[in-house]
Amino acid sequence: MKENLLKDEDQILVKKALGGDQKAYHTLVARHKRAVFHIIYKIVSDQEEASDLMQETFMKAFVSLSTYNPQYRFSTWLYKIAANSAIDYLRKKKRGTVSLNEPIKTEEDQIEVEVPDWSKNPEAEWVAKQKAMSIEEAIQSLPKQFREVIIYRHKEDKSYEEISEILKIPVGTVKARIFRARELLKKKLKDLREGF
Template identity: 45%
Template sequence: MRSGPSMSNVATIAATDSELVVRARSGSETAYRELLARYQRPVFSLVYRMVRNREQAEDLAQETFVKVFQNITRYDPKYKFSSWIFKIANNLAIDTLRRKGPATISLDGAAHAETADQVEATRIDVASADADPAEALEARQLGGAIEQAVGKLRPEYRTAILLRHVEGRPYEEIAEIMDVPLGTVKTYIHRARSELRGTLAHLR
């Protein structure tokens, strides 16, 4: 007959991130393993959708956890641990994207969007608000040009656009990952869209 989980394992699973960080700082391998178990899949999902390459994403996820555990004594507990780890992962992914060129972005929504609402939420609208249907259709066919235009955005604008339109993450989560106020995220995305419209205006 198999025995159930030990009381210590139950306590570890039930512990908050902050409690696990305290234990990890004291050298607890069990706490390290639990943090890894909690964030391995979300971190991989983020970097994979940013770089669109499984092998590269696996390397980035591993590098993220190496950095997290090497610098865990520098983590400031007044911030959410999830925001800290996603910020590290995001920065590594953005550095990779800078080296290899812009990620593939479609005007018709993120590749992982499955419902009409998700498509609408992740679609980049580069047509002006008063564009007629023909202009709007033409704008939505400029996927290749958008890839180049995104690569020219300022890093913070590019990060926000990638997280919103490639990763499909809500504004509130982007604010946590980028460690900036919600209003700043909205400003970044608004300005990025404006710059994209300007860059692509001659193609419409």
């Protein structure tokens, strides 16, 4: 009963968020933040990276919200994004492996970790490419100090410490700029989900 109530509340919040209600989206984030962090941490085993990937997960979900199918639980959709983000991170870092057949347990249920095969769905592949282009444009439009930290962090997979050394700025400044860059990207990508 409680599970169905949570599902219904999530559906209402998603509809509001799609209508431009940012408070509704922030409520969704607050409701699922802990579980998303748990899923990612279980895969990457690093608190700082898990926190970073958690923010990335919510940004991806924000951009892709219009693709969510309300026939399924929002939490399941969100947790798959989280798990796939963590797996992508490990693949880039080559720091470990995760069995794609082994489900991850959450407080609500189990989710199967899988990387979608876009090649079998040309329409989905096109949408994904269009979104990637829009995200790239948004990144390029950022002020230089924010653009460079995002590129180092997410395209070149540099650690906070490595970025600090390259730019000759404190690690705290790197983190602050990355946080601010993500906030700016969220604003720039606000209308993207409505266009797909």
